[in-house]
Amino acid sequence: MAPGEKIKAKIKKNLPVTGPQAPTIKELMRWYCLNTNTHGCRRIVVSRGRLRRLLWILFTLTAVALIFWQCALLVISFYTVSVSIKIHFQKLDFPAVTICNINPYKYSAVRDLLADLEQETRGALKTLYGFSEIKSRKRRDAESWSSVWEGTRPKFLNLVPLLAFKEGEMGKARDFLTGRKRKVSGSIIRKESDVMNVHESKEVVGFQLCSNDTSNCAVYTFSSGVNAIQEWYKLHYMNIMAQVSLEKKINMSYSAEELLVTCFFDGVSCDARNFTLFHHPMYGNCYTFNNRQNETILSTSMGGSEYGLQVILHINEEEYNPFLVSSTGAKVIIHRQDEYPFVEDVGTEIETAMATSIGMHLTESFKLSEPYSQCTEDGSDVPVENIYKAAYSLKICLHSCFQTKMVEKCGCAQYSQPLPPAANYCNYQQHPNWMYCYYQLHQAFVREELGCQSVCREACSFKEWTLTTSLAQWPSEVSEKWLLSVLTWDQGLQIKKKLNKTDLAKLLIFYKDLNQRSIMENPANSIEMLLSNFGGQLGLWMSCSIVCIIEIVEVFFIDSLSIIARQQWQKAKQWWAQRQAPPCPEAPPSPQGQDNPVLDIDDDLPTFTSALHLPPAPGTQVPGTPPPKYNTLRLERAFSNQLTDTQVPAEF
Amino acid sequence: MHVKKYLLKGLHRLQKGPGYTYKELLVWYCDNTNTHGPKRIICEGPKKKAMWFLLTLLFAALVCWQWGIFIRTYLSWEVSVSLSVGFKTMDFPAVTICNASPFQYSKVRHLLKDLDELMDAVLERILAPEPSHANATEALNFTIWNHTPLVLIDEQNPHKPVVLDLFGDNHNSSASSSPAPGRTCDAQGCKVAMRLCSLNGTVCTFRNFTSATQAVMEWYVLQATNIFSQVPRQELVAMSYPGEQLILACLFGAEPCSHRNFTSIFHPDYGNCHIFNWGMTEKALPSSNPGAEFGLKLILDIGQEDYVPFLTSTAGARLLLHEQRSYPFIKEEGIYAMSGTETSIGVLVDRLERKGEPYSRCTKNGSDVPIPNLYSDHNTTYSIQACIHSCFQDHMIRNCSCGHYLYPLPRGEKYCNNQDFPDWAYCYSDLRINVAQRETCINLCKESCNDTQYKMTISMAEWPSEASEDWILHVLSQERDQSTNITLSRKGIVKLNIYFQEFNYRTIEESAANNIVWLLSNLGGQFGFWMGGSVLCLIEFGEIIIDFVWITVIKLVAFSKSLQRRRAQAHYASPPPTVAELVEAHTNFGFQPDVISHSPTTGTYPDEQPVPIPGTPPPNYDSLRLQPLDVVESDNEGDAI
8 A cells, every 4th residue: 555545544534524524504604614725714613602603703704894895896996997198219100280260261362252151240330339340450442332232132141140139128139130050159149039138238239040930940149249249150150161162262262372481390391381271161272281291200309399390381371261250370289190270179279479389298009998997999889970081089079970860950051061971061052040059959969958068978098288379469560570571582573562570470399308198097906906805804803715715615505505405305215215105214214315316416425325324434333234334334334445555554 | 942943843753754734734724814715715616625725716806906007106206296376485596697798898899809800890791792802811910810711612612612811812711712703792692601621721621601690699709709718707797897886876775776686797708797696705685575565676787888899789688587505607598688668577486396316316415416516516406408508618628629618617627718729719619519419418418306497487668669759768878887878778778677476486396106005005005905914924824835844854855755765765775676586496497377476475574674664655645644643733722833
């Protein structure tokens, strides 16, 4: 017999042979407590005295409870993130820079289209405020507008009447002038309800929009006529421009050569060819620098204004539309190459006769997507079709969502956003009621009734350029003379007159330093961390491990269930036997051992049955019941063999 | 004594053979170890035994794997950041103020006289290229012109561009000069370019510009650089704006200050720059309250009418907030303040503190950067800008053998100028657009570990207001010129307010994400989770390994001994049977009985063998049977442990 076997036999001898073979649950528990790897349980069993045992039970239970509590906390806090901020000094990609003139189209070019509208606007201004001559700082060839207007029937005012309300008499409104609304400062009057929230009870101006049958009308009022007239004008302007083809609009707007007088990037000259055209419905031709046109993104390897983009813009104030835009200058948007420039919403405005220097700091942010947060990597999992040819962003999603809804509800698309497939821009020849529909829809959108806000999710990563903008006088008084004449020469044939300094704006965009700040979210926990924290908790409170858990499963579920099942089976057998053969009490035990149902669970099972009869020591005479004896005998032989084996060498 | 006893015991053991077998050892280990799995292996039935064996192996593998992950994570030296925002009393930032124009034109006019005249002529030529003006060029000094001339490139025929020298009729320029000078050219047809030559004008390149404005400005700046680089520093300082002229009024908190509170340094681009609160000689001033009332208020006189007309086209004051004791890189990071306005700047100190190596690639003080810091003359701290500029100057000196005027000079070098270094402009413009050079510098320079940025919220308002303009200008004129008339105009004065915001700091501090405590607790957690083990269990395991090795050694010794003996026995024992066989073969004719007789002979040997060789293999079996004593003994020993 191998020595290993001997030791094993010794262990077997020392170990209580109960255990899984325990006859009752209590025995099993006792066996478990004595042999388990967890601490605490053993104490319960070995402690003397009721109080002490009670205390140990209490401690053990508390420890178990603590473990559960702490582990639950660990699981709950599993999906948290930690943030890391890193700074890299490196060569940085220069962002795309989109430059737009605030005025979309050259007034001289669009004037024919807008002649009627302008006429009516002037007429409305005259009726409402009693003046007709608009004194522009730049005199343009002033035609006698008022006289022309008298004859024709005003179609714009007819379509969307401008109304002036007098204090107190809300039901009646003077129908004449102008305006147009949208996210306006004033309040909105429902004509039906006659509720008005304008606190200043002077005259208010608004306009009325009606749906098809004219029974359903809404009046939008503004606290100031300036807003009302601009909005009204814009509404009609969009109507008119929606019917003009894109090529024609591009031709009506500024060309790159006209807009850009000089261009300098990273110490090298650039020109209009480095800019790509981007047509924005409300801003006309915009030009994007570094828009990955040659599949390469320009980068800067030096900070400072000298190494950034320097442009001088020509802003011709004479060509400004007096009603559409009331400020002069250009708009600059700094964005990612694949990002859509939302000229209307973001952007820095730059002033004429000034040098605007914009220092940038780059910050990149990365969020973790599901399950850490609700953000989306590329928008493919957002159920809104991206109608822009640009990378996903929350704003694109919201605009796309609105436009899609607009096409759905009103049958046409809003002019200032791209067209979804198979849709047309709204105009009142084809969609006479679109304005009413649009305003209703826009209200619903703002009140989050369209569900766009809940469907759209933020993007997971974004680049942000923090801008520090400062202004300086440019050109300086002493350099003005020569600079303007050289710039005029530069513009050459584009203009026929000498440039004035109010026609020019200088723009410098540069990286202040080449530090790229990345804000990254990282999972605070990994599965390894969770397990090791579990291990720490289990070990701290009870010196438990996964082995203990398997033990518990084994003992409490498999073994105790098998014991219960066995007991039940025996009871049933007994009961059955008693019913079947009450006169013969000896009979039942014999089948009990042979077809014990637990037999096929464990190959050691014979010892199960033997264990039932084990308490009497193997040496002692088992009185009575020959059939069980036969059974145990067979099993015990294997066992006693070992015993004798070990005992023999021990006696040497 | 003990050692001797121990060694003796070891020797004895070596002679006697191992007390344990491998299996015994393993079983003993499993029974007595504190790790949870092994015990189950030995005290269960065969199926469960197999299951537990597999489980234990699996868990051990898991533990090893997870440990590997943790150790790798630890060695990646990750950092975690903590962010704090709030208000506290902090040192007011150093404020550097310069005028956008480096020099007063009235004082440098004599230096720039020739250049300005030339510039006027150039502009005239470009704008109105009729030959009627040609006679006006007689008086010009062409020495500077000839060195680096501006040319017009006529690109109306894109395959054969014609180069027109602006003053082509006065002197002959390079080979491609057009025979028809003074041809009419406009911006669409012609480009203005700068001709840069080296090696005595034999190798030339044209630096093209898309606009004449840039071309003439670049050209002028290049020429002016050449002139100023030959002037000693003291004279340049005297020609620039002195502090008392630039700073009209100064108020810090409630305390008045003056130009004497400013330290002056000379910046090649902006002339004299004045630094408030630099902290070089005295302690930095703290500011303990937010708001404009407790900040720095300045009124500056930029004297726009005295600007050098061609050198700078932007008018205003240049301003930079920076850390104490750091060099102001005003050209890169500065902002403008406009004349005739009040510029209010709210400051938030954004500070990043990084741990050095191995957590992040940064340098504490620049001592481990392989580029000498040229800005250390001012006793300033290391910064990445300083490093990059020093690196550029270093390259400049190596390639062009002279230093550029805009950057400090290393010891023993000279600034570039046309007289001494005729090729420098060619060389410089080559180097400047060389991207590879810049990338080399970026790779060589390291970021500084502590990075402070001043986030500014800038707002502007018109100043002085129309109502107050009169008296403010009167007072300022009186103070400056002791004149009762207004000598200043709103075009020349700038008001600045610099103050701390409501929250004046945002500090991002790095700390090690995974320290050794973290590592140990996670290792322990994993080991405990899967196997309920601890370091002691590892020691137990190590002990068993040693025992294994010991047993192996003993066995090997025994084996080699027995091998020796067998060989000795083979020498002596194997021939006799053959002899016997031979004898028997001689006596008996039948060869077959030989085989039969062979087994009896072998059977007889054991009887003889015990006498000569006591340790042959069979005795080994015997010893095994006798050893139970040892086993029990060692068992007890094991138990005692």
